[in-house]
Amino acid sequence: MARGRRRRRLRLVPAVLVTAAVVVPLTAAARPAVPAPAPAHLAPLTAATLDEAYAANRANAALASRMATAHGDHHRAAADRDMAAPSRRLLAFDGRGEGRATEVFGDLAHADRIAVLVPGSDTTLDTYGRFRAGASALQQRLTQETGGGSRTAVVAWLGYTTPGTVSTTVLTPTRAEEAAPRLGEFLRELSSVTGPAAHVSLLCHSYGSVVCGRAAARLGVDDIVLLGSPGTGADTAAGLHTRARIWAARGADDWVANVPHVSADLFGTTVGFGTDPVSPAFGARVFAAGGGGHSDYFSPGSASLANLARIVLGETTEVTRD
Template sequence: MTGATGERERAVRGRGGRRQRLRRTTLAALLTAAVVLPLSAATRPQIPAPPPAALTTPLTPATLTTAYKANRENATEAARMAAAHGDVSRAAADRALASPSRHLLHFDARGTGRATEVFGDLAHATRVAVLVPGSDTTLDTYARFHTAAEALYRRLAHEHPRTRTAVVAWLGYQTPATISTAALTPGRAGQAAPRLREFIHEVHTLTAPEPAAVSLLCHSYGTVVCARTAPTLTGLGVTDIALVGSPGTGADTAAALHTSARIWAARGADDWIAEVPHVHADLFGTTVGFGTDPVSPPFGARVFAAGPGGHSDYFAPGSASLANLARIVLGETTEVTRA
């Protein structure tokens, strides 16, 4: 063995050792958080907010404009109440959502907040992408989620102007904080799954009589939500489920999701989620971790290229991941670049 070769091998072993130590440290931190940290912590004072707008007519393609207007007015009132309470950040977030240019299908400013925003003409779309966010997505941080959905819509509209597409940013559940016990367990996903299923059914109805093909684009903890929802989506036009930046789904394989939809997965080269141990264990009555890595061969997903980006870069304009997600939404599956 030459000196240069030996040095290279020692360097590789060193990197491998550091990676293993990091994984062990991360695992220890996750287990500590799940078992030792208290289940409740101090939170910001409750922000006063109005109840959601009460629509006088059922939600149909013909009443979408009315629903958008009612929810914008509700956001305006929420902004006023938040400002009176002294919460400048929430007031600004609500005020942005109340802009005449926004299409809010659902809105609820209570607590951490819920919002479902439409980009494009949902009633006449033949292809709809529904974005499901991960940890730390609330009304206070909603702007970055809006930016991601808007980037995808702009990509679809610019590259394929003749295809009737719509994008929906679905913040329809209480996402966990990244550093919390809730982010390590499937509890929030279990609560979110019926809500997501109900919304997909709503999309199916709103795009009738020829329901649109729906793609679920799920990020981070949102991939756990989509995995929980997948078996319930039969007959609702969901053709594809993309898992990006996933900590695992709670399923050992894509087949275990029990769906006819194509299952895709991707991870950016600089995504810290790669260091999260893919464990799945029951500790003191609590299920911790989400099991098999969706980009690993044993899981069996269609793995596509995401480029060099980090955990928050999957919808960055010009990125490989955004290009591939757009192709998935459009049904151009043979054009998707594989990892």
């Protein structure tokens, strides 16, 4: 009985948020701006300029940390300081506002199998650690699967301002529409480093799948993977208008299953993202994600992480299905 009541309460949450998005916009106290330098000026990205870019972005993160410390924001200062560690490989860093960063795991210059992770809501420089942990876990799994012999790299792309989980913006495509051109630009830059022959898989989590859906038609990637997706804005996988293989998965304990998979134009605002990507009607290649929740797709030892590694490595016949 208690479990049944909990499920009914969860089903009510999306309806309440939809109403809030249209009738009663949520408000929150704005966080005071944390001072930070403008992003480092970089030469065009190529395999030869990677180390230069890494060094310049680490220096920028170190300066941002000092500025945040002087401002009295010690949490952001610590996050920036972590970014500036000598081991970090930052393709991009911007400490202003909620912050943006793009980080590499593995040897990008020599990689022929690359995964690009696109995060969902509430991912900022202050919460970046959890996003980074997923990217790192995937690279470790790829190395384990190949015995260290395959040239792989994982890129954590926090290249847009994500919406808050409890906000009006998380229910609309506005942030995704702003992010989609940025993602396309980044992937074009990436190809100048890796070359056109590299196999690129785009792994899109939660609201990040809305971003990928908006960008899909202009992206020259091989796989698009939708994880814990509220929808993409398209009715079907074919409606994404991409040559990429479309994959989808949802953990058994992921609360996004309770989100109504609808899209409606309410008072001039589009609310919701349409067809459930794991439904047969959408037409994606649905794979097993195990019993995990919304934040568990990259957990070490999980069924979802194992399948993600197989997709990235092109071992598509080995991907397990529900």
